[in-house]
Amino acid sequence: MVTRNRPPRPTGPRRPPHGPRTPAERRPDALFLYGMHPVVAALANPKRVITRIMATPNASARLREAGATLPMVPEEVRPRDLDRLLGGEAVHQGVAMEVAPLEPLAIDELRDRHLVVCLDQVSDPHNVGAILRSAAAFGADAVLSTARHAPAETGVLAKAASGALDMIPLVAVGNLARALDELGYNGFVRIGFDEAAETTLESAMTGERVALVLGAEGKGLRRLTREKCDRLARLPTSGPLASLNVSNAAALGLYVARRHLDTSG
Structure with missing residues (x-):
């Protein structure tokens, strides 16, 4: 029996077995x-x-x-x-x-805006696309996402957004905590979604500028992201399912925020 020396098994990330699926x-x-x-x-x-x-x-x-x-x-x-x-x-x-991909919007260009959505590592392009569509429907000014652990601008995302990718700026930030600091400095009330919060979303609404902060399904908001929020709030669901898909939660949050801004402005 011949014994052959094999190279060690690679420990890094594995490549897809057949490479990209389409041209x-x-x-x-x-x-x-x-x-x-x-x-x-x-x-x-x-x-x-x-x-x-x-x-x-x-x-x-x-x-x-x-x-x-x-x-x-x-x-x-x-x-x-x-x-x-x-x-x-x-x-x-x-x-x-x-x-060509769109030129990114700098976060300091949001200083005079009134309604933004911040996504903490929401990685599913279908969810991000649906959130962009809701953001366009309710007159939001931008959607912020982390540069890592978030989908890039793709055809799948654009299709899910149903045209909203070219209507609402999608801002990728390297550090969400610093971005939330910048939004707070520019007068945004940062409201984090937390299904265990005591305050309801409607009760948390205040101010002339609102930033809705949503985390990935399952994980929710990361600790540092939560600490950067001015308030944590929940959607008052009462059915057998206690939580909503992140894109559905964003749509309801945008509706509540838009109603608040329209009546308080």
């Missing part, structure tokens, strides 16, 4: 938006740099019907072409665009 994912320097709402919103955003548009004849007609201004003639494609590019699970509705 779009193999382009780290590019972002592919897809679906009617994200594409129409990106076309209407003067800050969005568009390098390529791909659409079926039917999708091109729908873009014209929506009043979209196209900066270039779309490449005519078939649905199967977009399936191969984006993956079979992408609901592209016959249209996709290659774009």
Whole structure:
């Protein structure tokens, strides 16, 4: 029997066994938006740099019907072409665009705003996209997230946001605690969501500037994040499920905050 010396098993992070699943994912320097709402919103955003548009004849007609201004003639494609590019699970509705990521907004640009949402390591792009959509619906000024343990700007996030990614700034901060300090210095009342808090969210609302602070599902707010909040508050649920999905909690929080700001301003 021959004994062979094997190299030690690697201890670092393992790579996916087959690499990225789609050609779009193999382009780290590019972002592919897809679906009617994200594409129409990106076309209407003067800050969005568009390098390529791909659409079926039917999708091109729908873009014209929506009043979209196209900066270039779309490449005519078939649905199967977009399936191969984006993956079979992408609901592209016959249209996709290659774009550059948006320029990030600096946190000091929020000093004159009134309503922001801060996410403490919320990593699911579907949740972040849904929160962006609610933020747009209730007139929020920005959504802040941590640069680490949070989703990057992707087609999946943009699709979940249904166009809100090009309407509401998504601000990635390196240190959420320092960002909350900055918001507090600029007059924001920082309200952290905690299902065990004694104060209800409506009772916690005060001031002319509000920052809603939500943590990841399961973990909730980290200790330092909690300490940076002016108040901890809960949504007064009474059913058999004591807690809500973070995107649902954000939507309800935005409704309460918007009502407070509109009646106190």
